[in-house]
Each structure stands twice: as C-alpha cells, then as structure tokens.
Amino acid sequence: MRTQVAIIGGGPSGLMLSQLLHLKGIDNIVLERQSREYVLGRIRAGVLEHGFAKLMREAQCGERMDREGEIHDGFYISDNGNMRRVDLHKHSGGSSVVVYGQTELTRDLYEARDKMNGVVIHNAEDVQPHDLKSDQPYVTYRKGDEVVRIDCDYVIGADGFHGVSRKSIPRDVLKEYEKVYPFGWLGVLSRTKPVSPELIYAKHERGFALCSLRSQVLSRYYIQVPLTDTVEDWSDDKFWDELKRRLPADVAERLVTGPSIEKSIAPLRSFVAEPMRYGNLFLAGDAAHIVPPTGARGLNSAASDIYYLYHALVAHYKEGDDTGLDNYSAKALARVWKAQRFSWWMTTMLHTFPDSLPYDQKLSQTELEYLFSSERAQGSLAENYVGLPF
Template sequence: MRTQVAIIGAGPAGLLLGQLLHVAGIDNVIVERQTGDYVLGRIRAGVLEQVTMDLLKKAGVDARAHAEGLPHHGIELLFQGQRHRIDMHAHTHGRQVMVYGQTEVTRDLMEARAAAGLTTIYGAANVSLHDFDGERPRVRYEKDGATHELECDFIAGCDGYHGVSRASVPASAVKLYEKVYPFGWLGMLADVPPVSDELIYCNTPRGFALCSMRSRTRSRYYVQVPVEEKVENWSDDAFWNELRLRLDPEGRERLVTGPALEKSIAPLRSFVAEPMRFGRLFLAGDAAHIVPPTGAKGLNLAASDVGYLYQALERFYGERSSSALDRYSDLCLRRIWKAERFSWWFTSLMHRFPDTGDFGQKIQEAELDYLVHSPAAATSLSENYVGLPLESF
C-alpha cells in the first residue's frame, strides 16, 4: 500500500491531521495499535482554545461542538475560602474557550473520516518506522496474522508519549526536558449538574481542586493527591467528602453528588522533546510534549502542532517547497515552551507542594491576591488561558 502521509495514532491529533489533509486533497492513512472503541473510550480534558475551534471548522467538524459545547468567558479562582472571577472575555478583547469533551472531538473526527471513506487501520500490532531519514519512508505493521508495509512520502507521529514514533528516533538525535510533579489528580466523572457555570480552580491548605464539566448535566471534578495514591483507596463518598472540604460555603451548598462514571488518577509532568522533525518523520502532540492539565493546554497544543504540519504539507504538495516543513519544529517549539511555562506557573501557583509550608502558602495567596486585583496580571493569565495565536510561516 502507498499513501502520501502515513499518520501514526488515531487520537484527536492524528484524526484532525488526517481530516485537514483530506480537505486539502492530500492522501493519508492512519495506523493505530488500539481498537476504535478503545480510542473512543479514553476520558480526557475538554477546554478548547479558539485556535482549536478554528482548525475543527477548517476540517469541517465543528458543527456539534458549536451546538452542544459551552462557551466560557471566564474562570473562578478560589483561595482563602473565597472565589474571585477572572473575566477572560474582557481582558482579551472578546476571546473565549469552548468546553467540549475530547471524547466528543474524537467521535466527530472518527465519523467524518468514516463518512469520507478514508483508511484507518485499527489493531495494528508491532508497528515500526523505517527509512524516514531518506526519501522513501515506510511503516510496517502486523494485522490479521500478516505483515503489511505502507510506503509514504512523510510520517506524522501522533501516537502519544508512549508511542513508537519518538522511540524510533536515535537517542543521540533528540534532547529531552522533563519535570515530574510530586502529586497527581484524582478525577471523577459523574452525571450531575456542575457546581458552577464556569470552572473553579481551588487553592486550599488541603491541596488543589478543580470543578469542571463536560455539559450542563455531566461534571468532571479533580482533587490533588500524593503521587503514590491508589484510586481503589477512594470510594465515591470519600471523594465527595474531600471535594467539599476544598470548596467555599456556596460551592458546598450547590454541590450535587452521584455515582462515578469513571474515576482515575493522572500523574502530572512537564515534558518536551527537541527537535520535532527527523528527516521525513514529524512528531506532533503528546509524542513531543506533555503539560500538566492545570492550564488546559494538552489537546490544544496537539491541535496547534497539527495546524502547523498541515499547512507545511499543503505548501509542499501545492508549491513543491519544503521551506515551511523546515520551520515546523522551530515554530511549534516556540509555542510549546510558552504553554509549558504557563502550565508550570499555574500548577505551581495552585497546588500544595510537600515543601510549601505555611510561608509558601502565604506567598501563593499573596500572588493570587495580586492576580485578581491587577488588570495587567489578569490580562496575562487570560491571554495564556484562551490561547496564544498561531505564528505564520
């Protein structure tokens, strides 16, 4: 089999790239080691920047997000037992974010790909990448007891942190930057109405908490826990009781509880791999970078990578120019490091670290107090939260 672009990974990054390339008339095949049901069953975040929404529109898959998503103009910061609203809409001249679950983004992209009759190979075992340092890259995989080979012009590695794409690069060719945080997020998804119309980020002496949602009837809540904590130690009642202790009186009064649809613990890390291009192999999304979820940047960074890569490939096939492909890694990394900085800062501001102590807690509260009373500080947070614009090639 032959295609122009082989995409490794059928998560939202790979699917979005495939759909954008299809719209541009560029042939592509997606190779995914898991089943479609497994991919669709992943529970992930759901705060979309305007850049991401614009790319979904360009791909022709934004209708349901606009119909069912929840536009958010601000967030609330809770500290010292009181809530303070940051009006992001006002501080960014009318920009906003859209709350729409990553699972739903994946579903929309899957359905669009199926409707277009595009090839996605699910359940591909022992995927391996070959000759991407030359002009004829190949992807080899096993399916239904046979070995298959896919020839292509380019390979897009959209297969996540643990995927084969980055692992295929010689260790000497890539530099890794990583920070591992000493805590995780215990998250619960439940079919209960959200405690607030906007997200509440909580800084408390007991640790961080986040009140989020997927819709007006489905909520997603998180509490900070030690990194070694086990999800089986937390009953539904234990989770709700701990969340109450981290909320303000109004939040406790409005909190509606119910059985968990899903419960899990996510470790937090900051991670970047440089560069993001190796010959004709291009990394995108979690294959190249991870951010703590505090700033809601993971999916949005993946989407911006895909936006850059799609434009570069479109120029290559339309103008027979590789100049945009040559700039792909540098442009992505400029944006990535800004998002890494923001996510690290917001995580450091909102969480209780083992060595925070009373002094550290007071410093956090002083910075939060400055943040909610300084238009300049609130503007900086708002600009980063709603998403910085894409640079042009």
Template structure:
C-alpha cells in the same frame, strides 16, 4: 500500499491531521494500535481554546460542537476565603473557551473520515517507521498475522508519549526535558449538573481542587493527592466529602453528588522533546510534549501541531517548497515552551507544593497581586485562552 502521508496514531492529533489533508485531496492513511471502541472509550479533558475551535471549524467537523459545546467567557478563583473571576473574554478582545470533550472531538473526526472513505487501519500491531532520514520513508505493521508495508512521502508520529515514533529516532538524535510533580489528580466523572456554570479553581491549604464539566448534565471534579496515593483507598463518599471540604461553603452547599462514571488518579508532569522533526518524520501532540492539565493546554497543543504540520504539507504539495516543513519544529516549539511555562506557573500557583509555609505565603501573595492588577489578569487570560 502507497500514500502521501502515513499517520501513526488515531487520537485527536492524527485524525485531525488526516481530516485536514483529506479535505484538500492529500492522500493519507492512519494506523492505530487499538480498536476504534478503545479509542472512544478513553476519557480525556475537553477545554478548547479559541484557536482550537477555529481549526475544528476549518476542518469542517464543528457542527455538533457548535450545538453541544458550552461557551465560557471567564473562570472563577477561590483562595483565602475570597471569590474572584477572570473575565478572559473581556481581557482578550473577545476570545472564548469551549467545553467539549476530547472523546467527542475524536468521534466527530472518525465519523467524518468514514464518510470521506479515507483509510484507517485499527488494531495495527508492531507499527514501525523506517528510512525517514533518507529519501524513501515507509511504515510497516502487522494485521491478522500478516506483515504490511506503506510507502509514503512523509510520516506523522501522532501516537502519544509511549508510542513508537519518538522511540524510533534514537536517543542520540533527541533531547528530552522532563519534570515530574510530587502530586497527582484524583478525578471523578459523574452524571450530575455542574456546581457552577464556569470552571472553578480552588487554592486550599490542604491541596488544589477543580470543578469542571463535560456538559450541562455531566461534571468532572478533581482534587490534589500525593503521588503515591492508591485509587482503591478512595471511595466515592470519601471523594465527595474531601471535595466539599476544600470548596468554599457556599459552593459546597450547592454541590450535587452522584455515582461515579469513572474515577482515576493521574500523575502530573512536564515533558518536551527537541526537535520535533527528523528527516521526513514529524512528531505531534503527546509524542512530543506533555503538560500538566492545570492550564488546559494538552489537547490544544496537539491540535495546533496538527494544523501547523498540515499547513506545511499543503504548501509543499502546492508549491514544492520545503520551507514550512523545515520550520515545523521551531514553529511548534515556540508555542509549546510558552504553554509549558504557563502550565507550570498555574500548577505551582494553585497546588500545595510542600509543608513549608513559605510556599503558601508566596502563592497567596501571587494570587493577591494577580487580582489587584489588570495587567496581571490580562496576562493570565491571554495565556489561558491560548497564544496565537
């Protein structure tokens, strides 16, 4: 087979890149190791920056998002018995956030791709990129016991942290920066109305709590737990009781509980690799970087990577210039590191870092300063809604 762009990975980054390319008549093939049903069964966050909303509109996969997504113009903070609100729309010249699940975005992109007739190969085994440092890049894979080969101009590695793309580069050609936090998030998804119409961040002396939502009738709640915590030690009743204990009384009293659709524990870490391009292969999304979810940046960074790579590829096929392709890594990493910094800052601000009371005193001082300074609130809001 031949194509212009071989995309490894059928998550939101890979499917968005494929959709943008397809809209401009640039031939591409997506290779995904799992089945379509498996990909759509993965529960992920979905707090979208203004730029992500705009990019999905550009990709022409926005209609259901516009109908079902929940527009947020601010979020709430609780600490030391105080309730505050960051009105980020007012502080950023009108930018908003949209709550719309990553699974729904992926579904919309898959549906659009099927309508277009573009090729997606699910359950592709042993996918391997070759010769991306030379002039004849290709990708091999196995399907139904047979080996296949795709010759292409470029390879996009959108296959996540554990994918083959970054592993194929060789340790001597890449620098990795990583920090693992000593705690995780225990999350519960339930078919119940959200406790608030806006996201709640709660700083508590015993650990962070977050109240979020997926829709007007589906809620997602998280509490901080030690990194060695076991999911089997947590019943639904224990989770709801602990969440209520960490929330302010007036919030806990109106919390509606229900059976869990899903419960899981996610470790928190920061990871960035440099560079993000290797000859004719480009990394995008979790293949190149991971941020803790506190700042709601992971999906948004993946979308921006896909858009940046699309812009560079479109420019190449229109003009023959490789300038934007050569600048891809530097362009993406500028935004990635700023998002990594903000995610680290939000994580260290709201979570219990240790039993040392100095840490909490500094956190409370930072929160007090933020709420007393319009400049500090504007900086928080600017980073939260996403840097252009």
C-alpha cells in the same frame, strides 16, 4: 500499500490532521494500535481554545461542537473559600473558550473520516517507521500473522507519550526535558448537574480541586492526591466529602453528588522532546510534549502542532514550498514552551506542594494576590488561556 502521509496514532491529533489533509486532496493513512472503542473510552479534558475551535470548523467537524459545546467567557479561582472571577472575554479582547469533551470531539472526527472513506486502520500491532532519513521512508505494522508495509513521503508521529515515534529518533539526536510533580489528580465523572456554569479552580491548604463540566447534566471534578494513592483508596463518598472541604461553603452546599461513571488518577508531568522533526518524521502532540492539565494546554498544544503541519504539508504538495516543513520543529517548539510556562505557572500557583518551604508558600500566595490586583496580570492569564496565536 502507498500513501503520501502515514500518520501513526488515531487520537484527536492524528484524526484532525488526516481530515484536514484529505480536504486538500492529500492522501493519508492513519494507524492506531488500539480499537476505536478503546480510543473513544478515554476520558480527557475538554477546554478548547478559540484557535482549536476554528480548526475543527475548518476540518468540517465543528457542527456538533458549536451546537452542544459550552461557551465560557471566564472562570473562578477560589483561595481557601474566597472566590474571584477571571473575565477571559474582557481581558483577552473578546475571546472565549469552548468546553466540549475530548471524547465527543474524537467521535466527531471519526465520523467525518468515515463519511469521506478515510483510511483509519485500528488494532495495528508492532507499528514501526523505517528509513526516516531517506527520501523513501515507510512504515510497517502487523495484522495477525501478516506484516504490512506502507510506503510514504512523510511519517507523522501522533502516537502519544508511550508511542514508537519519538523512540525512533536516535538518542544522540533527541534531547528531553522533564519535570515530574509530586502529586496527581483524582478525577471523577458523574451524571450530575454541574455546581457552577463556569470552571472553579480551588486553591486550598488540603490541596487543589477543580470543578469542571462536560454538559449541563455531566460533571467532571478533580482533587489533588499523593502519588501513592490509588483509585481503590477513594470511595465515591470519600471523594465527595474531600471535594466539599476544598470548595467555598456556599459552593459545597449546592454541590450535587452521585455515583461515579469513571474514576482515575493522573500523575502530573511536564515534558518536551527536541527536535520535533527527524528526517521525514514529524512529532505532534503528546509524542513530543506533555503539560499538567492545570492550564488546559495539552490538547490545545497538540492542535497548534497540527495547524503548523497541515499548512506546511499543503504548501509542499500544492506549491512546492518546503519552508513550513523545514521550520516546523522550531516554530512548534516556540509555542510549546510558552504552553509549558503557562501550565507550570498555574500549577505552582494553585497546588499545595508537600515539603515546600514557608518561603515558597508565601510566594505562591503573593502570586495569586498580585494576579487579582493587576489588570495586566489578568490580561496575561486570559491571553494564554484562550490561546496564543498560531
């Protein structure tokens, strides 16, 4: 088999790049280790910065997002019961975010690939890139007892943190930076009316909480929990009781509870791998970087990678210009580290850290007070939240 671009990973990053390249006449194949049903069963965040939404429209996949997505011009931060609003629209110069579930976004991308007869191969086992430093790289995968080879010009590793792509870069070339936080987020999805039309980030002495939503009838809530906790430790009733404790009294009073549709615990981690290019392999998304979900940068950081790769590949194939490919790693990492900084800042300001010094607790509280005392500080938050320029 032969293609121009082999994409490892059939999540939103890989699918979006595949769709964008197809629209420009660039042949590509997507390899995904899991089934489509498994990919669509993963529950992920859904706050899309304005640049991501624009990219979805360019990929001709934004119709349902524009119809069903929630446009948010701000969000709330609650500090031990005192709730204040961050006006994104005002402080970012008129921008906003779109709240649209990642599952639905991925479904839209799959449907677009199907309509264009895009090649997405699921249940591809033992995927392995080869000869990445040569001019003739290729990828192999196993389908049953058969080993299939795909020759290509470039390999895109969009296969997540645990994928094979990053592991294909020699250890003496790859440098990794990591910070593991001493807590996780217990998340519950419920078919209930959201407690607020905009997100509520709650700082509380018992731990952080977040009130989010997927639609007007589907809510997503989170609470900070120790890493030693398991889902089995948390019944629905116990979850709702703890969430109410961390919210302002008037919010807790109007909270509509119900059976959980999905419940999971996600540990929080910051991670960056450098470089994001090795020969003719290019990393994108979680394969190269992870952020805590506090700043809503994970999927959006992946989108900026895809934006840079898409334009670089189009310039290569249509104009013979390799500048974008040559500069991809440096350009992508510059934006990645800004997303890391913002996510780290939001996380440290809003969470309760076990065994933290009283000094650190005072600084965290002072950071929050300063935020709401300064228009420029709110402008910096808004600028990062709605999305820095690509």
